[in-house]
Amino acid sequence: MGMEWFRYDIARYTTPRAVIIPMVLLILALISLGYTTATTGMPVNPGLDFRGGTAVTLITDQGEAEVQAFFSGYPLESVTRDLGSRQYLLKFDAMPPAENERLVQQITARYPDASIDYIDETFGRTLQGQALLALFFSFIGMAIVVFIAFRTFVPSVAVITCAFADMVVTAALMNIFGITLTLGTTAALLMLIGYSVDSDVLLTMRVLKRRGALADKLQGAFRTGIIMTTTTLAAVAAMFIVTSLGNVQVIRDISAVLLIGLVVDIYNTWITNAAMLRWYVERRGGQ
């Protein structure tokens, strides 16, 4: 019934050899995250929330040079503006509270409708610690639910490996695409833990709890799973496009991370997880 977008013969590509490619990607991602951690102190380049600093969003008809000149006395780090848009995003490096206060006064006087975000460096570090802790506990919590649900070692490990790979590869891709780690994108990574497990649970349940030929069960799970991911991708893509056009950075970044993560999840579920599961079922001698 319905369409067949994907002609993917899952039984053919889920061989132990096929797992090599995702594993290489995972290792590359881990190396990349290690490098970023060594240089910035966090696995993903920290944004304002974690690094501290000031960000100003303002809407004006002035040209870029004029805006830049106005803030020349402050540690202005970058000015971004979408093509033809009147909305500017200015980022400042961390500065002493007194200087920041002066900046706030100047901005309020000149651009009364500006939006100003300020995070003190120490506060940023506190948030960093909390966010990493949240990621860690989320992951542990997810792993516990998976183990309770399946009560078998290999399938549970396969699901957890997959979720781990999703997060790590997505984080590495965030660095490549220049998406910084903020409170919003941390939330997106957490959401990804939930999302990525969705399709893995479907796959594992179908293969372990249904009767039938393994190849049929894999193919059936794939048909359902891919439509699940496609609907989510569609919702997230809509969110990404609208918020990019409308310049709503918080949601745009969240949806960008989810988009990357969902795509990564497709190959991790239907190659890595499927292959591990198949290996487990065939070794057990069952069908």
Added chain:
Amino acid sequence: MSKDRGPAKKKAAAEPKPEKPVAFTELVKDWRVAILLVLVFLSVIAIFPHVENGKLTTALQFGLDLQGGSWIQMGFGAEVVGYDTTGNLDDLVLALRERLDTQVYDLGNGKLEIQKYYTREELAGIFSALNATLTSYEEGVSRNTGDTVKRILEEKINTLGTRDARVNLLTPVGSGVVRYVRVELAGVNMQTAREIVTRQGKFEIRVQTTGNETEHVLYGDVITSVGVPSKESPGKDLWGVSFTLSEEGGKAFQDGCIRYGAVNDPENHYLMMLLDNRTVYSAPLSANLAKSLQTQPTRQLYATTGEGTAGLNQARQLEIHLRAGALPVEVRVAGSGSVSAPLGEHYMWVSLVAGILAILTVGLVIYLRYREPLIVLPMMAINCSEVVILLGVARFIQQLDLASIAGLIAVLGTGIDQLVVITDEVLHEGRVPSPSLYLKRLERAVAIIVVAAGTVVMAMLPLIVMDLSTLKGFALITIVGVLIGVLVTRPAYGRIIMAILSR
């Protein structure tokens, strides 16, 4: 069909007896569907969409980034420390108060609160000089002091007539120490917010001794209430502000006035009010008050400011000074943010468009997959009802900000996923199953959904506990959304799709 008899078979015995296919009119009587309908109805009432001043308004609470406003998060210049001493605790506290020139309180359990900022090294040195050792050090204040700060800030904000404000204390997990206080003010720009919140200082009353010398009488924390500007007596155009002291404050006031001679010679012993060590008010005791203070303390005081409009304006100013009171500890801004009203409105529109477009795109994908309006329409209806119920619940527990809207759209995405799982599980091999087989398959679909939902809830729980500002709302919305899905909308969908398939 026989190959469908998996492990689910045993559990199916616990299920209610398979029912005959039902007609649409009877569907409503099914409790799963009925609950859904009732909740949607109640949610619409809770959201209460209505037109006010020509604009569509609802009872939903929106966060600062959608309605415009500012937030400020402040850390305390104070610390809670653990100590070990061989000597007497009271002596230690007294000695510390003197050495550190600030209030030091015993919190019990071997902890002390020091209401001024010192580094760990500085304190360790001072402690060892006093025959004690510093065993732990945490920046922040005790719950009690935190509550006092919160109360003072709240009262200050309320009296300034800000329409919507919240003050929250933030305590890191696993610590009893309040680390931050966060103030959210709707409809106020950053500069005003900072003025309201941080531009306040220590309020003190001092008494003149000889010449320019003064002595401390009391701090603002013993002022229990402050009146609005009023006339000294009816018919006279002389303005002032009345205020009340606590019992101990009244005693301290009397003591100070007696000790430094203000009761006997008011004209040479002016009383002064200082805000941030700046004199904001100075006047002698009235003859009556000086006389009565000789014999008894007073808690009711009235400070005259002057005649006419000038006097009234000064009284208004003095009122704010008195109300500002003193925060028991100094605070410094750790983070702040603001969104102007126009930008907030812009965000609101963009979020709304993003949400609607997300629903439509999902509908399109589902249609391309099933090409059967009888499946697609109920799916979309269920999905929309889920959003309505979630908004209805959110109205009571959470203000909607950008992060929680992202959570809402994400719930929409997972919601549709799970409806797909149910549909595909039930429609296995494209055949419409008999009611008994249907229930078994539904049960299996529900198992998948419950595990998936469990992982999402577990993944979000740390954020609820952790107070990572806006992420709390996001996590709350996601968890509530998932629960509504598992408990209400999925069961109802299972019922509806069964009725449709068995037609």
